[in-house]
Amino acid sequence: MKERLVQARLLPVRGTPGCGKTVLMNLLHAYILKHFPSALVKVQHSWPPRESGPTLEECLQKLDPGFPRPNTITFLLFDEGQDSYSDDILWNAFFKEVSYAGSYRQYRVVLFCSYGSPSSRLRSYHIGARDDARISLRPREGSIGILLKRSEFDEVVSLYERKLNLNPDLLDLIFDWTVGHVGAVIKMLHVISYQRVPDTRRGVQLTVEAFHAENPTHKLVQALAGGAFERGLPKVMELSAQPDVVALFRNLLKNGAIDMNENAADEAIRKCHRHGWIHADRTANGAITRYVFPSPLHTMAISWRLEPTNDMPHFPSLFDLAIAAISEFKPSQLHIPLHRASPQSTDKPSKPQYQDEFYRSVFSVTFGNVCLSAEFTSAREARVAGCIDFFIPAVKWGIELTREGNQLNEHSSRFTNSGAYEAWLNSGDMNDYILLDCCTSIPSKQFPEIQNLFHVVFQDGYKKVDVYDNMTKLVKGSIVLLENHQ
Template identity: 30%
Template sequence: MEYLSHPLGGVLCSQLSCLQEPVTELPEIDIMDPLICPRTATVQELARIVLEEGVVHVRGTPTSGKTTLALLLHKYNTDNDVKSVYIRQWSPMKSIEHFGTYHLVWHARAAGFTSVSYDNFESQDITFILDNAQTSYKDDQLWLGPLKDQNNNCRQFGPRFCLFMSYGSPTEGPDDPSPNSIRSGIKILQRVSITVSRLENSPQISLFFTREEFDDVLQRKRCDQKRPVPLDSNAADYLFHLTNGHPGAVEAVLAMIHKAHQSDLLHRVIPEVTKDHILEILDDEKRSFRFLLETPFERSLPKRSNVNANAANILRQVLKNGSIERDLENPGIKECYQRGWLHSEIVDEETEEIVCVFPTRLHAKYVEQYMTRSLTRFPKRKFPTVEALAEAVLREFSPRNLSLETRLGTGAVVRPVEACYQDEFYRCLHQVLGFASHVYSEWSGDGDGRIDFRITDVAWGIEILRDGDRLDAHCSRFVKNGSYTGWIRKGWLKDWLIIDCRSSTPRAYKDPNTKLWRAIFADDYTSIEVRNASNNVIIPRFPLMN
């Protein structure tokens, strides 16, 4: 504390003498580890944005790579002679006037910049990298002081701030900011999220890996002397779609793959892990999550012991609907949001609509696995066949939902147009069953793995297509040596149905014995007619309601 005596003043020094040393030491992450992707392009762009904008917010849920990226930015600054101070977390002291600035001075001097004082702080070209910045939200002296000052000026000098936070408003930082804070001044250019935002002028970087960075990670894992995980190209593609490049999820799934196939890889029984190997692991969902819960990724999952009834209901709603409006007056939403089980993202800059979504498909699958079970038996009397259930689900479809141009899915990524029928069927399946039966959905969420939906209580499966896309391939999965015949032999599938959703009347399918429905929608999605493979009407056209 001796170094504080002159630059900060004796009275302040005595007030600060009772405080613990500033938390500037680095976390136990070795960024020189050859297994860590340097993310060169992302780090360079982030450093440029911080330099130009002065204040940058990087928001991401737990295990999304915030600390690693913060340390990589700190190293990049240091290597390029940019004064840089890494602060692991904020420890405010409200009893001291202007403590925000003094605390920053303290951290700067502790990092070796001993010429920094309160009097010359505003002219110091230092980049402060604040990790776990959500711990600073209640410190008005920081947010109303140096952060607001730097955010509001257009000068190209003075302290700069890169704030890494696990939750917070995409547009304001703290969710309940004080009057006159910087809440209205966080521009699109200053926001970095888990994925690249669709909003115009957003930074083209994110916490999640780009495909190039993801491939770099896989190459490093392939060469790992202790735990090599060689993946072929199809397996790599599937893993990227499954995780969306979430750093913690990528690491967790690779660890799961290695543990499941460690012996075969060691003895070269299999030279590379294929997509089928990954799907075989994921077929046993309980076992898969046991693997994942042994990794650091488990910190980001809503473990049942920590989830109250309000939060559980919200998680089920997001599972069913894909997203939910961020209403922080709702205690369940606030709980999920602040714990990092859901990520918030702005949908429309003009309306400032903000929604909450799952960070990855793995989070959605976890909720599906552990929070949709019910002691209520499947209503077999009400739905004696898979066809009866499918008709009830189709009758719940919403024209409004099918017509939406923008639908955010996991990771705040816009869902492709071709996924609208799958998403709506899943929503309505839960609407009809009321979570009374355990519904399994495909892991990657894009139909590129296993059957779209499986109702385990009755061993039924349902596949959803759009405009006959790859119809032959989907039908062949259920016959001869198709990819689903193993499930049929095991009794996991006792009945099934393929539903081809479309807006035009198709030709009759060549195999009339195929369990195929053609759901023909009106152009405005206000009605449906259902035909079989032979093109015979089996359910006359009926209206849909919003």
């Protein structure tokens, strides 16, 4: 960090709302005072608009009364640094000179920004910041990131203000769902800290099963409202007034990421980027920018904020919808690793890979009327009981996938009178559910106690599917899968 501060001169720090930029700025302030005792540090919380106001020199002198200081290293820390993007003169006359060690070579500038870069006409100056001097959510090679590393996440949990006693598997789940996004981590800990308090006081660990029992997906989405995490999400009213943003979100939910040249980004992408609802990172191909949601938890929350469309086709039953989605599977998609799939090698598709293809298909047949779980968006290969993977809000149907009979008893237990989804089912918030077991051979064991279970058996190199019920009775045979589905 010390070398970066000395060498970078102009250091952009980019992250979506609630990821901890302001806290990082305050920590950096203290760090500079400790490690650069002869330097000055000035903080600007928001750069003022200057259309008809003070000159650039007057603004800089207000920030640093001794400006310009030719003989003293001076650090300028800009919170809400994106407010400076519209100030052509600030970037052309000051930041450019700082970046290239020109007239203001004694200054070091750190910009904490909620999104990308200045306008296109200024981008050549912004590129004055080297790649290894850019700090974003996720670390690039030779750089660092804002997201918490696992060791930092564990420290945050240990220092949380309310007593917690979390099972290691639940800690893994929270880290996977939040990817170390500070606002998401703190919100999850806040929600959990008020649940099963008597058990916590008695030293009983909160397990993944207990977490899901307390937090069916629809209730978790409600509980996540408010706080720093909420600042990174659009309000429902904002979405209803911006159909272009809704269309972009549906596209992003379907594909997981959008890659394009930054100059070609349309207004919807620019709008979402400016608000911090999506994050942008440069790919290995420097000309291409990848737009993604900040974390799996953000992805889940946004999918639940989108209002169902009125053009969803009618399906007589959830089983009919499931068959329609399965019929849209593309064999090749089960042979190749997908963008959400786990990196672990296997000779059979992983659960996340089956989930990915089912989501693509159910998204298509419902015209995008599907909500996601954080379990799905994080591509976790669940080691213990998980949660509903997909929810169709227009008809209140829940869909869960498993693979090769994995943990069928744990999955089914969530739909019993004592299971995690009892309240969801009994309240009418979920009208029906289905459990789909994706496998490559007919199961030898029957499961009479597991209702609504269907084995989806792929054969002939994933070109044909037969569907069996919980008693291994064939209920839908010879579904031929093609590559040319739209």
